[in-house]
Amino acid sequence: MINPITLDTLMENVIPVTETGCWLWLGETQKDYGRIRIGDEELCTDKLTWETQNGKIPDGLHLSHRCNIRCCINPNHLFLTKTH
Ligand SMILES: [Zn+2]
Numbered sequence: 001m002i003n004p005i006t007l008d009t010l011m012e013n014v015i016p017v018t019e020t021g022c023w024l025w026l027g028e029t030q031k032d033y034g035r036i037r038i039g040d041e042e043l044c045t046d047k048l049t050w051e052t053q054n055g056k057i058p059d060g061l062h063l064s065h066r067c068n069i070r071c072c073i074n075p076n077h078l079f080l081t082k083t084h
Pocket of ligand 1: 020021022023067068069072073074077
Protein backbone atom coordinates (compact mmCIF):
# COMPACT_ATOMS: atom_id res chain seq x y z
CA MET A 1 0.00 0.00 0.00
CA ILE A 2 1.54 3.28 -1.11
CA ASN A 3 -0.75 5.68 0.70
CA PRO A 4 -2.52 4.26 3.76
CA ILE A 5 -3.88 7.68 4.72
CA THR A 6 -7.46 8.28 3.72
CA LEU A 7 -9.40 11.50 3.67
CA ASP A 8 -11.36 10.26 6.72
CA THR A 9 -8.15 9.88 8.71
CA LEU A 10 -7.07 13.40 7.80
CA MET A 11 -10.50 14.84 8.56
CA GLU A 12 -10.21 13.64 12.16
CA ASN A 13 -7.50 16.28 12.64
CA VAL A 14 -9.27 19.12 10.92
CA ILE A 15 -11.61 21.95 11.96
CA PRO A 16 -13.96 22.87 9.12
CA VAL A 17 -14.70 26.59 8.95
CA THR A 18 -18.26 27.05 7.74
CA GLU A 19 -17.86 30.65 6.57
CA THR A 20 -14.83 30.09 4.35
CA GLY A 21 -15.04 26.35 3.69
CA CYS A 22 -11.47 25.96 4.95
CA TRP A 23 -10.34 22.73 6.61
CA LEU A 24 -7.81 23.85 9.19
CA TRP A 25 -5.19 21.26 10.05
CA LEU A 26 -4.76 20.75 13.80
CA GLY A 27 -1.79 18.43 13.73
CA GLU A 28 1.88 19.13 13.24
CA THR A 29 2.87 22.02 11.00
CA GLN A 30 6.05 23.31 9.43
CA LYS A 31 6.12 26.95 8.34
CA ASP A 32 2.34 26.86 8.86
CA TYR A 33 1.88 24.04 6.37
CA GLY A 34 0.22 20.88 7.69
CA ARG A 35 2.50 17.87 8.08
CA ILE A 36 1.87 14.29 9.06
CA ARG A 37 4.38 11.61 9.94
CA ILE A 38 3.80 8.19 8.42
CA GLY A 39 6.50 5.74 9.42
CA ASP A 40 9.79 7.41 8.53
CA GLU A 41 8.21 9.80 6.10
CA GLU A 42 6.86 13.26 6.76
CA LEU A 43 4.21 14.31 4.28
CA CYS A 44 2.36 17.50 3.49
CA THR A 45 -1.29 17.18 4.46
CA ASP A 46 -2.50 19.51 1.70
CA LYS A 47 -0.74 17.31 -0.84
CA LEU A 48 -2.39 14.21 0.66
CA THR A 49 -5.94 15.58 0.46
CA TRP A 50 -5.29 16.83 -3.06
CA GLU A 51 -3.98 13.44 -4.15
CA THR A 52 -6.90 11.53 -2.60
CA GLN A 53 -9.19 13.63 -4.81
CA ASN A 54 -7.14 14.29 -7.92
CA GLY A 55 -4.34 11.75 -8.08
CA LYS A 56 -0.61 12.33 -8.16
CA ILE A 57 0.79 15.80 -8.66
CA PRO A 58 2.76 15.92 -11.93
CA ASP A 59 6.50 16.59 -11.69
CA GLY A 60 7.42 20.24 -11.64
CA LEU A 61 4.07 21.39 -10.26
CA HIS A 62 3.34 22.55 -6.72
CA LEU A 63 0.21 23.14 -4.70
CA SER A 64 -0.93 26.62 -3.84
CA HIS A 65 -3.82 27.85 -1.68
CA ARG A 66 -6.62 29.99 -3.12
CA CYS A 67 -7.63 30.94 0.42
CA ASN A 68 -4.04 31.86 1.41
CA ILE A 69 -4.36 29.85 4.60
CA ARG A 70 -1.36 27.58 4.67
CA CYS A 71 -2.73 25.01 7.08
CA CYS A 72 -5.98 24.64 5.08
CA ILE A 73 -6.20 21.21 3.44
CA ASN A 74 -9.51 21.49 1.60
CA PRO A 75 -8.65 20.20 -1.88
CA ASN A 76 -11.17 22.65 -3.34
CA HIS A 77 -9.02 25.48 -2.04
CA LEU A 78 -5.88 24.12 -3.66
CA PHE A 79 -4.61 24.50 -7.18
CA LEU A 80 -1.53 23.50 -9.09
CA THR A 81 1.06 26.06 -10.02
CA LYS A 82 4.53 26.01 -11.56
CA THR A 83 5.99 28.10 -8.78
CA HIS A 84 5.67 27.99 -5.01
ZN1 LIG B 1 -9.02 27.16 2.64
